[in-house]
Amino acid sequence: MQVHAPISFDSPPPNRTRRILPRALSVFFFVGQAMAAPVYLTDGHVDFGFAYATPDWDVHVHDETNDREFAPGDAVLVLGDKLLTPIPQGVRFSFLGAPGTPVYLLPNTPQADRLYLGFGSEELNPADWTGNLSLRLSGVDGPGHFFAWDLDAFGNTRVRFNSGDGLGPADVYALVPGGHGHLNFAFDQAGDYQLTFEVSGEHALDGRKIGTGTYQLTVGAVPEPGTISLLVLGVAGLIGMFCRRRQVQCARSPRTLHP
Numbered sequence: 436m437q438v439h440a441p442i443s444f445d446s447p448p449p450n451r452t453r454r455i456l457p458r459a460l461s462v463f464f465f466v467g468q469a470m471a472a473p474v475y476l477t478d479g480h481v482d483f484g485f486a487y488a489t490p491d492w493d494v495h496v497h498d499e500t501n502d503r504e505f506a507p508g509d510a511v512l513v514l515g516d517k518l519l520t521p522i523p524q525g526v527r528f529s530f531l532g533a534p535g536t537p538v539y540l541l542p543n544t545p546q547a548d549r550l551y552l553g554f555g556s557e558e559l560n561p562a563d564w565t566g567n568l569s570l571r572l573s574g575v576d577g578p579g580h581f582f583a584w585d586l587d588a589f590g591n592t593r594v595r596f597n598s599g600d601g602l603g604p605a606d607v608y609a610l611v612p613g614g615h616g617h618l619n620f621a622f623d624q625a626g627d628y629q630l631t632f633e634v635s636g637e638h639a640l641d642g643r644k645i646g647t648g649t650y651q652l653t654v655g656a657v658p659e660p661g662t663i664s665l666l667v668l669g670v671a672g673l674i675g676m677f678c679r680r681r682q683v684q685c686a687r688s689p690r691t692l693h694p
C-alpha cells in the first residue's frame with residue numbers, strides 16, 4: 436500500500452510553492468532595487484572627493500552642503516534643463532562648438548538653484564604627499580561630450596577636460612593635496628553620463644598611488660522629487676496585487692490556517 440506523507444497547512448502544496456517562490460523573490464528583488472536607488476543631487480555644494488586611507492584611495496562624492504558622502508555609484512549629479520545656454524561668440528569658447536549652439540553649462544560660481552560642483556582633496560594631509568595630485572579624465576560614457584575649464588588672470592580659457600577632441604595627456608587637472616578647486620562644466624547633449632577620473636600622487640610612505648572613480652551624471656531632465664517614492668509605492672502596489680491574487684499566502688499568517 437502506498438503511504439502518503441501528511442499534508443501540512445503551514446506550507447502550500449509543492450506545486451504552488453514552485454510557482455509562488457520565484458514570483459515572491461522577483462518582487463523582493465524589485466523592492467531591493469527600489470530601496471537601493473541612487474540619490475539625485477540637484478543643488479548645493481558638491482565635490483568629486485578624493486581622500487586616502489592606507490593603502491588605497493577613497494574616491495567618493497562629497498555633498499558639502501549636507502555633510503555626507505557617497506560612493507561614486509550611489510549618487511547622481513543632475514544638471515537640469517535650466518542650464519541650457521548658447522555658446523558665446525569668440526575664440527575663447529570655440530572648443531565647445533559653434534557660437535549660438537546650446538550647451539548645458541554649469542558655472543563655477545555658487546547659485547541656489549543648481550549644483551556648485553568641484554574637486555575636493557581637503558581630507559588629505561598635505562604633509563603626506565610630495566607635490567600635487569594629478570587628476571586625469573580617463574573615460575566619458577554618454578551621448579555627448581564633456582568639457583571643463585577655468586579662466587586665467589587675463590580672462591583666457593584654460594581647458595582642463597575636453598572629450599570632444601578625444602581623451603589624452605591634455606585631459607589632466609592638478610589638485611593640491613588638502614586643497615579644493617571648482618571649474619566650469621559643460622555637456623553638449625542631454626542624457627546620462629559616466630565620467631571616470633584617475634587620481635594619482637606620490638605618498639610619503641606608500642609611494643605612488645593611483646585610484647579611479649566612475650561618477651554618474653544626468654544632464655537635461657531633472658528627476659521628479661517623488662520619483663523614487665513613486666517607484667517604491669508602485670512596487671508596494673505590485674505586492675498588494677500579488678497578495679490579492681494569492682490571498683492565502685499573503686493576507687493570513689500560516690498560524691490562522693490551522694483548523
Ligand SMILES: [Zn+2]
Pocket residue numbers: 480481482499551552553554555615616617
Ligand atoms: Zn567644492
